[in-house]
Amino acid sequence: MDVESLFSHVPINETINFICNRLYRSDEIQFPIPEDILCQLLQACTKEVPFYRPDKNMYVQIDGVAMGSPLGVLFANFYMGSTEEMIFTQHYELKPSIYTRYIDDIFISADTEDSLSQITEMFKENSSPNYTHEIEIERKLPFLDTVVHRGTDSFSTEVYVKPTNLGFCLNGASECPERYRRSVINSFVKRALTHCSTWTATNAVLKRISQLSNNGYKKEEIYDVIRGRLDTFMAQETRVDNHATINLYYKNDMSSAYKQNEKMAE
Template sequence: MASLDVEFLFSHVPILPRIEIILNNVYRHPKLPPPTITENIIKNLLFACTTEAPFRSLTGQVYLQVEGVAMGSSLGCGFVDFFMCKLENTVLRDPDVKPFINCSYVEDIFIAIRSEPHLRDLKKAMETASVIHSSNELNIHNKIPFLDVLIHFQDNTYKTIVFRKKTDTRRCMNAASRCPQRYKLSAIQEYPRRAHRNCSSWEFFHIEVSRVKQILINNSFSYFIVDKETRVFITCTITQHEQNNTSSAHNLL
């Protein structure tokens, strides 16, 4: 297992190639019809929104970002997604380069490869086909963090649990803070929701829930309310799971 992290993806990739990729997918898609607005109008709008958007520096000077997309721009994620999809579709056509597993989230990519030379070949192919550069990380003892998930390959199975960096301070919204009660309840509810989403088994889920209960209690939440909200989430999740299984069984019949 390994991961690739594309560096400066928003700011370093030229605008015009990205716009051409978008136009080709929108107006020359093999299955979807083009929009009613003309291609030239869309091209001019995309160009204006990316190269003619001013911003002010801390010193008061006004600049135009002539290359790349500004961080926080509403167009940023769309531009990056089109670019990365085009790049991956081009590079991964080569069976000698294509990894066994390729999962990407914007500029972060999780891959399963044969060896370190395979990783180097993949990285070189992606950099040769574009202007990007990336850093990489290999698994240690069959474990590797990817975003907020720790992936463990064991017994020919991928197991996952919530990942926390060593710099994590175990702090969250404090129950004594002056904010609406619904925000505090949301802070509690998100922890078991994330545990259920990221953990591959109920065993890992309960390990993570025990950990976050202590975090919440350390941040002044009462054990009663934490336990109550956790139980409500588990009950609702199990009920929903049983309803889905029942519905699937009826569909089969």
Template sequence: MASLDADSLFSNVPLFRTIDIILNFVYRHPVLPPPKLPENILKDTLLACISEAPFRCPSDNLFVQKDGVAMGSPLEVLFAQAFMAHVEKEAIKILHTKPILYRRYVDDIYVCVDDLQLFEELRSNLQVISGLRFTVELNKNNRLPSLDVMVDGASDAFITSIYRTPTNAGNPQRFKTSTTQRTKTHALDDQLG
């Protein structure tokens, strides 16, 4: 058991490459028919939304994101998921042996393999194909924390329990101090309709 985590995925998603990945999926899918919207219109729209969308920082200055996906953009998760799905598909396709178990949540990957060499091959493939760096955590005594879950693989079945990092002081974020008032107001407006 091991886990991989892409370093700074959202700020490192290659925009133009990911737009090509999305367009290829939407317009050249082996089963689903393409939408009636012309491909060049969708491409131009994605480019405008992702590369020319200004954002305001907490100090109230206005910026335009130059690299990666702007945090808080409605398209950030779509771009991250599309890019990582493409990367993992290509990385697994060229492995000499497939992992016993492979699961990904955005940029956090949980994997079970027969040997460390296969794990290193997978990590290398992911890094080469994506251009990203992946941090690694190997299991200790057949136990591995992953996404707030401790996975114990010492028996025939995986046993899970809640996991809290050693730095977790048990203090939840306070609504009044966690973000700007403008963000809270917009979030409440969205929820209330």
């Protein structure tokens, strides 16, 4: 599910109320700034910020948050989080088995398409932005930079390449420092290692990276970066898998009850 134009549709006053309710109506949080002062500060940073448009006139933001604003992501996340909490609390039967969100992109695992349509309509009715949804095709669905494959009892992922991607990147013959060229290769390899959940998918991406030689990169340089990245990755995997964590308990003074303390530490 996708939230259309989330930042420009975030209701400022409503979101500020959400923030204040969470900070000042909770027994778990003791916020040091008085509520009225915080509300004034949030209002000043969102609704009193002037900006110029191409017509050379100055305007003031009325509603919504600017994507470049330091508070933009905070407000967008707070508004969506509060909306989700309200909807799934009041309509618990609609809550899907999997619901994850990154800003305005939402990944849902629903039992039926009708269930997904009901969730989408519920969000439309209870919040300002519009929502659209996309259904998997042949058990595959693009989400952020990955393609998610739905198996019988698990999911797997691989790097997502848009159909319109022509493979343009910094030319290897460009007049630029060597570290720039290597960083291009490095970023592709890193994405393969972080986004692919199987070695089959990783190998397919690494083979595609080797085609950078068609864009002026030397094959020796490509393979050197790939080997270096793989060596580092495998070394980290080995350290994590083969070495258990040992907690060492330290006491800076010795008492007569040290044996009892040692037993408690064990």
